[in-house]
Amino acid sequence: xxxxxxxxxxxxxxxxxxxxxxxxxxxxxxxxxxxxxxxxxxxxxxxxxxxxxxxxxxxxxxxxxxxxxxxxxxxxxxxxxxxxxxxxxxxxxxxxxxxxxxxxxxxxxxxxxxxxxxxxxxxxxxxxxxxxxxxxxxxxxxxxxxxxxxxxxxxxxxxxxxxxxxxxxxxxxxxxxxxxxxxxxxxxxxxxxxxxxxxxxxxxxxxxxxxxxxxxxxxxxxxxxxxxxxxxxxxxxxxxxxxxxxxxxxxxxxxxxxxxxxxxxxxxxxxxxxxxxxxxxxxxxxxxxxxxxxxxxxxxxxxxxxxxxxxxxxxxxxxxxxxxxxxxxxxxxxxxxxxxxxxxxxxxxxxxxxxxxxxxxxxxxxxxxxxxxxxxxxxxxxxxxxxxxxxxxxxxxxxxxxxxxxxxxxxxxxxxxxxxxxxxxxxxxxxxxxxxxxxxxxxxxxxxxxxxxxx
Amino acid sequence: xxxxxxxxxxxxxxxxxxxxxxxxxxxxxxxxxxxxxxxxxxxxxxxxxxxxxxxxxxxxxxxxxxxxxxxxxxxxxxxxxxxxxxxxxxxxxxxxxxxxxxx
Numbered sequence: 001x002x003x004x005x006x007x008x009x010x011x012x013x014x015x016x017x018x019x020x021x022x023x024x025x026x027x028x029x030x031x032x033x034x035x036x037x038x039x040x041x042x043x044x045x046x047x048x049x050x051x052x053x054x055x056x057x058x059x060x061x062x063x064x065x066x067x068x069x070x071x072x073x074x075x076x077x078x079x080x081x082x083x084x085x086x087x088x089x090x091x092x093x094x095x096x097x098x099x100x101x102x103x104x105x106x107x108x109x110x111x112x113x114x115x116x117x118x119x120x121x122x123x124x125x126x127x128x129x130x131x132x133x134x135x136x137x138x139x140x141x142x143x144x145x146x147x148x149x150x151x152x153x154x155x156x157x158x159x160x161x162x163x164x165x166x167x168x169x170x171x172x173x174x175x176x177x178x179x180x181x182x183x184x185x186x187x188x189x190x191x192x193x194x195x196x197x198x199x200x201x202x203x204x205x206x207x208x209x210x211x212x213x214x215x216x217x218x219x220x221x222x223x224x225x226x227x228x229x230x231x232x233x234x235x236x237x238x239x240x241x242x243x244x245x246x247x248x249x250x251x252x253x254x255x256x257x258x259x260x261x262x263x264x265x266x267x268x269x270x271x272x273x274x275x276x277x278x279x280x281x282x283x284x285x286x287x288x289x290x291x292x293x294x295x296x297x298x299x300x301x302x303x304x305x306x307x308x309x310x311x312x313x314x315x316x317x318x319x320x321x322x323x324x325x326x327x328x329x330x331x332x333x334x335x336x337x338x339x340x341x342x343x344x345x346x347x348x349x350x351x352x353x354x355x356x357x358x359x360x361x362x363x364x365x366x367x368x369x370x371x372x373x374x375x376x377x378x379x380x381x382x383x384x385x386x387x388x389x390x391x392x393x394x395x396x397x398x399x400x401x402x403x404x405x406x407x408x409x410x411x412x413x414x415x416x417x418x419x420x421x422x423x424x425x426x427x428x429x430x431x432x433x434x435x436x437x438x439x440x441x442x443x444x445x446x447x448x449x450x451x452x453x454x455x
Numbered sequence: 456x457x458x459x460x461x462x463x464x465x466x467x468x469x470x471x472x473x474x475x476x477x478x479x480x481x482x483x484x485x486x487x488x489x490x491x492x493x494x495x496x497x498x499x500x501x502x503x504x505x506x507x508x509x510x511x512x513x514x515x516x517x518x519x520x521x522x523x524x525x526x527x528x529x530x531x532x533x534x535x536x537x538x539x540x541x542x543x544x545x546x547x548x549x550x551x552x553x554x555x556x557x558x
Contacts, residue, residue, distance in 0.1 A: 041470075041472070041473055041534070042470060042534075042542075042543050043542065043543075044473075044534050044535030044539075044542040045473075045534070045535040045536075046535065136472070136474075137472060137474040137475055137529075138474050138475075138512070138529045139474055139533070244521060244522075247520045247521040248481065248521040248523060251477075251479050251481075251518060251521060251523055251525055252469070252479075253469055253470065253471050253472075253477065254471055254477070255471045255475055255477055255514060255525075255527040256514070256516055256525065256527075257516065257518045257521070257523075257525060258516065258518070272520070274520060300473075305536070305537060306537075350537055350538075352537065352538045354540060360540060361540055361541060361546050361547075361549070362540065362541075362546075362547060362549065362550075363531060363538070363540045364507065364531065365505075365506055365507055365531055365547070365550075367505065367550050381537075383537050430535075431535070432533065432535060432536040432537065433473045433533045433534065433535065433536065436472065436473050436474055436533070
């Protein structure tokens with residue numbers, strides 16, 4: 001182990017961008033590797049379901065173009081995890097295509113590893129039979145039916161597939177779904193650095209500029225590992241890290257700031273200390289890694305949830321707003337009758353009606369029940385087995401909401417202000433998460449095949 | 456008495472994965488942080504009633520080093536499932552803003 005190892009996190013999400021000035025400053029810091037996380041499940045199940053990114057191809061190409069240029073110029077590895085957002089096969093394929101395109105355009109040559117994270121149903125059934133799959137949080141146990149109805153499922157790899165790819169000679173590692181911190185931990189762990197410090201540093205810098213002040217969102221972040229502590233400093237000379245910005249970061253999107261789960265153990269920050277090393281740099285020590293007696297990977301899977309049609313309108317009649325909850329119930333009953341007349345049974349669709357101005361944001365958790373706004377927004381949503389049923393039910397729901405009677409009604413030509421023509425908006429087939437579980441595996445490489453490509 | 460809206464520097468909500476919603480109450484003054492932390496007001500009973508979950512589903516963790524209190528509850532439905540109103544979970548903090556903390 002050398003006495004220092006440096007890494008640069010260019011962006012918290014590949015395609016969200018980073019400042020070129022920050023990046024160029026970072027490159028001059030004697031780096032051992034550069035990396036970026038490309039993944040997030042925040043935007044919901046659609047992107048994994050469709051296998052598409054939630055950033056543009058153009059933005060991915062811009063970010064990767066700069067990173068490749070820097071990595072090749074400095075002769076250091078470049079690691080990308082959770083390619084394309086969800087890290088599934090079509091998402092990885094898109095980013096791979098972008099990299100190959102850049103390499104061809106600029107005559108770049110390097111060895112690339114592409115690591116896959118999609119899981120086959122046969123493999124999952126086998127794991128389920130052996131009792132190796134369990135819920136990660138408040139979700140039902142997985143059953144054979146859960147697996148059968150899954151449309152696409154990925155597992156989150158740990159550091160081992162990255163390490164294998166590097167041992168096999170890759171300079172660029174393009175990985176499917178991976179834990180954010182594994183991308184940054186793979187190389188330092190291979191070189192023997194303390195796992196508590198490695199994982200904690202990785203957790204902090206995987207969001208790149210998020211811990212920089214001022215928060216431009218465009219900064220790159222430098223992490224420097226030493227044998228008994230690590231340093232975090234922004235790449236851009238005009239921004240800085242504060243003790244508080246770094247300490248607060250483990251709160252973000254985690255249920256606990258003290259215990260952060262990874263495939264082979266838990267990062268424990270209970271005894272971590274944070275101190276301001278200089279104006280721009282924070283020094284962290286005392287973090288521990290508690291190794292688990294089993295190796296688990298998280299599964300993220302989606303199933304098709306039906307074809308969605310939505311409808312948006314406003315209402316400004318005080319008499320209607322005063323009784324809107326009852327009115328919606330009566331409209332629901334009318335939709336049931338009208339759909340039945342079309343031979344569409346209640347089991348063939350789901351209708352949800354959100355009332356903005358009252359409970360559009362929090363639904364049944366909204367504590368203010370008696371709000372009387374001067375206007376409300378209505379968002380109706382139909383999910384049905386197919387497009388035709390979805391559109392047919394929405395047409396009936398729109399009719400019911402627009403033209404049903406209510407006590408004291410004066411606005412008898414129509415109850416809603418409809419902003420668009422056409423009024424009903426087909427959204428397409430939608431997805432919902434049905435696997436959010438952990439799977440125990442014996443070999444950390446087994447579910448993540450590595451493909452080597454010479455460019 | 457003062458409300459959490461007056462006492463916090465950050466009061467945010469966000470998904471912690473597709474199944475959980477996590478709320479961070481952050482402070483920029485250690486005395487104010489300790490006043491809220493030690494008031495006993497932010498407890499499982501309060502959070503369970505505000506978010507309509509059972510008390511054993513509520514996690515509350517004071518995080519002294521960053522002067523923050525972290526509260527985590529299950530989401531109403533998984534992110535993006537039918538009937539969801541907030542895919543990112545970014546606007547679920549409202550009920551906490553008006554909670555009053557004694558002097």
